Amino acid sequence: MSNVVVLDNGGGLMKAGMGGERDPSCVVPNCTARPPSSKKWLLADQLLSPAEDLTSATLRRPFDRGYLINPDLQSTLWAHVFTNLLKITPSSTSLLLTEPLFNLPSIQRSVDEIIFEEFNFKALFVADSPSLVHLYEASRRPYGLVSKAQCSLVVDCGFSFTHTAPVFQNFTLNYGVKRLDLGGKALTNYLKELVSYRSVNVMDESFIMDDVKEKLCFVSLDVPRDLQIARKHGKDNVFRCTYVLPDGVTYTKGYVKDPDESKRHLTLDDEVPSSQRGENDYIEQQDRTDKNQDRRTVDLTKNEFNLTNERFLVPEMIFRPADLGMNQAGLAECIVRSVNSCHPHLHPVLYESIILTGGSILFPRFAERLERELRPLVPDEYQVKITTQEDPILGVWRGGSLLASSPDFETISSSVQNNIPNVPLLHYKSVKFAFRPRNCKEDEVEEVTSCN
Numbered sequence: 001m002s003n004v005v006v007l008d009n010g011g012g013l014m015k016a017g018m019g020g021e022r023d024p025s026c027v028v029p030n031c032t033a034r035p036p037s038s039k040k041w042l043l044a045d046q047l048l049s050p051a052e053d054l055t056s057a058t059l060r061r062p063f064d065r066g067y068l069i070n071p072d073l074q075s076t077l078w079a080h081v082f083t084n085l086l087k088i089t090p091s092s093t094s095l096l097l098t099e100p101l102f103n104l105p106s107i108q109r110s111v112d113e114i115i116f117e118e119f120n121f122k123a124l125f126v127a128d129s130p131s132l133v134h135l136y137e138a139s140r141r142p143y144g145l146v147s148k149a150q151c152s153l154v155v156d157c158g159f160s161f162t163h164t165a166p167v168f169q170n171f172t173l174n175y176g177v178k179r180l181d182l183g184g185k186a187l188t189n190y191l192k193e194l195v196s197y198r199s200v201n202v203m204d205e206s207f208i209m210d211d212v213k214e215k216l217c218f219v220s221l222d223v224p225r226d227l228q229i230a231r232k233h234g235k236d237n238v239f240r241c242t243y244v245l246p247d248g249v250t251y252t253k254g255y256v257k258d259p260d261e262s263k264r265h266l267t268l269d270d271e272v273p274s275s276q277r278g279e280n281d282y283i284e285q286q287d288r289t290d291k292n293q294d295r296r297t298v299d300l301t302k303n304e305f306n307l308t309n310e311r312f313l314v315p316e317m318i319f320r321p322a323d324l325g326m327n328q329a330g331l332a333e334c335i336v337r338s339v340n341s342c343h344p345h346l347h348p349v350l351y352e353s354i355i356l357t358g359g360s361i362l363f364p365r366f367a368e369r370l371e372r373e374l375r376p377l378v379p380d381e382y383q384v385k386i387t388t389q390e391d392p393i394l395g396v397w398r399g400g401s402l403l404a405s406s407p408d409f410e411t412i413s414s415s416v417q418n419n420i421p422n423v424p425l426l427h428y429k430s431v432k433f434a435f436r437p438r439n440c441k442e443d444e445v446e447e448v449t450s451c452n
Helices: 044-048 072-087 107-120 131-139 145-149 184-198 206-216 223-230 264-269 280-291 312-318 330-342 343-351 366-377 395-404 407-416 441-448
Strands: 004-009 014-017 025-031 032-034 058-060 094-096 123-127 151-157 162-168 176-181 240-243 304-307 353-356 386-388 425-429 432-435
Touching: 004 072, 004 395, 014 072, 014 395, 025 044, 025 072, 032 044, 032 072, 072 107, 072 407, 094 107, 094 395, 107 123, 123 131, 123 395, 131 145, 131 151, 131 162, 131 353, 131 395, 131 425, 145 151, 151 330, 151 343, 162 343, 162 425, 176 330, 184 206, 184 312, 206 240, 223 264, 223 330, 223 386, 312 330, 312 366, 330 343, 330 366, 366 386
Parallel strands: 004 094, 094 123, 123 432, 151 353, 353 386
Antiparallel strands: 004 014, 014 025, 032 058, 151 162, 162 176, 240 304, 425 432
16 A cells, blocks of 8 residues: 555545545545534535434535635645544655646645645645546556556546546646536536425425435436336326435434336336337236335425426436536537537547446446437437446546556655656655646647558
């Protein structure tokens, strides 16, 4: 294990651990919250306690729209992670930190000051998410296309936004990056609005609605058909399900009332033709739901609400934001624009090496829907291959862990400390250093690809 702390500092979750490990030591919310019944602010892992009732909790986040706006709050959260969770001594440790693409210089300076002046880390290496995802996927498949071509298109659909970023030889091509201002936070907010308008006011229930979104939302493969089904009543509506809100007495977390009921929609897109499915499956399904009729009936003594088309309309924002009044391109079009911004020699490789990462791609059938949207937009002579990371939430951190334990990282460290020319040195503070790799320029990519 290396003496490097790897911190994937996302807007929604912080993933922190030691370089060289497969998984981080902690995955905690990057926020603080105060329940209405308490005067104490809960930090990070304290929010994950099953005993804490976070109903209508006041929430504070250091990030807004993907960028750090509250350095003091972030410093408090980092101190809790470093001291109480990782239990490290920063003065004898280096830090590998992720930062958003196109991060502002003023924010970078604030981060440097916190890392060196408040925590006294020995060294700081800053990386962007796409390059780490590319590095990890290339190492997992050393004989695959990503590794051989040293090229991929990373689709990072996270908490604050979605980026489509071409990566070439471990450098993110910044001129090819396209941003969609939609992520997990925007999807949760949209779900809040739908439920509040139709059922019960949940505008202040961020943690609860995150849970609803993660457990019940899915990507539709046929939106017009599903909208027709969602209008049906009773048993014919396979999307209808019930979520029970916490009461703060007998249970402090919300839950899905009938898990079997919430999965009925999965039979809609089976590969078996509908004529061959027959009515046996349907009858068997109805018998099972009839037995659970007492569980499915809305209990007026409990605070609960039903969901129908909200379940697929929320993830639909990522693919068709214009349908909801947003002046943004959908994810498939963002990918095409990103590829077209790169050198033509890279186009076939990029389409064949699309990597999905980020928590917002965990909706069922996300990759299948994206391929259906993307295929008509791509020239017929190009193949389209989409790979979902084995754990999209931890993919960036694992790439950072791999880099932190590699000989390349030690080479970078020694190069900067010895002040070798052509290394982008930011500043020295005694024997400490901070390093941010530069972005690859378009003329450099053209020069390399034209030699092949």
